[in-house]
Amino acid sequence: MKFDLVLCGVGGQGVLTTAYVLDHAAVDAGLYFKQPEVHGMAQRGGAVSAQLRISDVPVSSDVISDGGASLIISVEPMESLRYLQLLRPDGWIVTDVTPLKNIADYPDLTRLYQTLFSLPHVLAVDASRLAAKAGVMKAPNIVVLGAAASLLPLAVPSLEKHIAALFAAKGERVQTANRKAFRMGRAASRFAAALTERGVPHALMARVVARLDFDETPAPVPVVEAWSERLLKPDGADLAARVLGSHDLVPLDARLPEALA
């Protein structure tokens, strides 16, 4: 087993924190790993990335080869595209959709989304809003990690354990909120998988998941069914575009797809 992934975002978004959780989970699983990272950007808002190479045999190179990564986990949508050279053609991108515009020439967001949502395997979530709802503004990285969890060769309880350890010093409230943030991400990925299972085209699924208001528990089956049925109708693409265009989280409500029609 060999699994390479890229973690990325902007200084201060907790990219290296996520790497810490994954490293420890890899040790728990008895796997070998190497995990290089970029230092020195935390304060000054530059692009930050880390890589993680997990394997059941010793890892040679610290860095991933082009086309070697199975997954990119990003806390920012433009950054999620910066390392595509490393991604396999069948690799996944899991990202927050919220742009961080600390530069003058940030690309046009409509075009950015168009490209992002035309990729074959993308799971985007509104991690910033979900984190705020969970009670920690700073936790989009944890939401995104939750969304990526099912793609990782690592055990979910182990990930949760190390997230808890990470925030142990910050007290019960922060710990609970981070666990919630992680589980919201998990719920998003399960919902995405359920829509895909029901035949919803990837591009539509990805647009809808990017704005839905997930809870820490999985979405109930009737909700999944309502959304997939609605998205499978001829104007499903239209609905998906409208959901993505929404300025706030869209409630995960079984009646809503019809109401939006």
Add this chain to the structure above:
Amino acid sequence: MTREILLGDEAVARGALDAGISAAYAYPGTPSTEIFQTIQAYVKQHQLDVRGLWSTNEKVALEEAIGVSYCGKRALVAMKHVGLNVAADPFMNVAVSGAWGGLVLAVADDPSMHSSQNEQDSRYFADFAQVPCLEPADQQQAYEMTREAFELSEKLRVPVLVRLVTRLAHSRALVGLSERRPQNETHYVDDPGLFTLIPSNARRAYAKLVDKQAGLQRYAEENAGNVLALRGEGKPGIIVCGVAWNYLREALGEAVDGFNLLRVGVYPLPVKKARALLDHSSELTIVEEGYPFIERFVSALGLFREKPVKGKLTGHVPRTGELSPDAIRRTFGLPVAPSLEVDRLESLLAPRPPRLCDGCPHGDSYRLINEVVQELAKDTRVMGDIGCYALGYLKPYQAIHSCVCMGSSIGMAIGAAHAGISPSLCVIGDGTFTHSGMAGLLDAAREDVNVKVFILDNSIVAMTGGQPSSLSDEALVDLVAGLGVKRPHIRVITPLANKKAENLAVVREELAHAGLSVIIARRPCVVYAKEIKQQQRERAAAHHHHAGDCADCTGSCP
């Protein structure tokens, strides 16, 4: 054996602690900074009796370590590659005197220049000084070789250089740690001539260093860090070293076993092993991270024609930047895996370089400087220096026109003044000023050159993560005065938008003065406000001197 997840830098730190160091010194610099950070934190957490500090510069750091070695104890010095240029004088000379207690330099090179001005290869320095260099390939070796370096240093009485590169320094893996060795007892150098390099002693010492070379060669030849694997007469051969081994292994996979191979981790180059490899091989490819160091020896710069030798000099391996598994695949004509392709991806990717933080005092300083520069001759140049404020080169400021090495701005401004730019301007941070800018100011003061020195005093070494400045605030004013700058032309301003008018007036007054002026723009870095307070408290405590104790207390003393 316990196991921990460690960065390469952390592994070096733990290796040094477990080798029984009594002290460690460093000057911060990416990618070496975490070495001393780790030592400092670990010593504090475990209440170890290990001394040390963030030194004022690399030269002083090494000299402090030499002092420890002189007293028979072990010391580590850590710095980035260009730091060794600053420490080159003590380094070249302690090689001659030799070490007493184990003396190890951990030097981190930065191929690809992730955060440096050049990609100089520290193996050359070790070779130049005729001392051993250990080059770990992974985190485990970083730990073990650091330990080994101390043994070697004491056994052969030489300083030893451990060479890291960014990819290892800043990459994590699980590392097995072994038991800590006790520290040495103090045992002073018995012969004071050993460390007294007056010519008569130095000649003897240098002859001794030359004599040591055979022992070093033997050490490298027999060391398990240099692995020779001969797979068959007439097969192609490879010499590989340090982290390049990981990339080679990744690129070739099992096929690497089809080559005759010399894997180097310990220098001087094991010549006999290299000779055996050459004799067995049809041709040789040399894969090294950094300069073509081994390749120049082995190929004699291309003069060696017995067998084809391929590498960086021949264009078979990229000459600049870091290696990677893909670079090596290309060297061996192997395919590179396809990536997910996206049309016109570049048009969607704006670069996101680091920038001055919101509210950074340097931003206000640059707005001020840009405004006065507009009033000066059109070709006015502002000499810059290294620190967060080097970002002032970029938009939106574009305020500085040079940045060469730490401390160079003042000397360059003197030169520019001599070349006809008058007044000549320069900016330098408090950290960089005390690191190596002071000497330049001494020159400027001696001749009262028409230079306007802006010292951007943010009370900390911010660029590398908030290490303490050697000195700032009022003590900095006194230092500047002590260097010979006339008090009326040392001006302190607070770089803030709402003080811009008065600041402009101060700067204009100094521009009107046809001599040396120092304008100190004093405002703490906003990111490290907490650390600055903490450091000020620690400094006050260290001086047994508390705010309010003095009759004329202004509350601003360090």
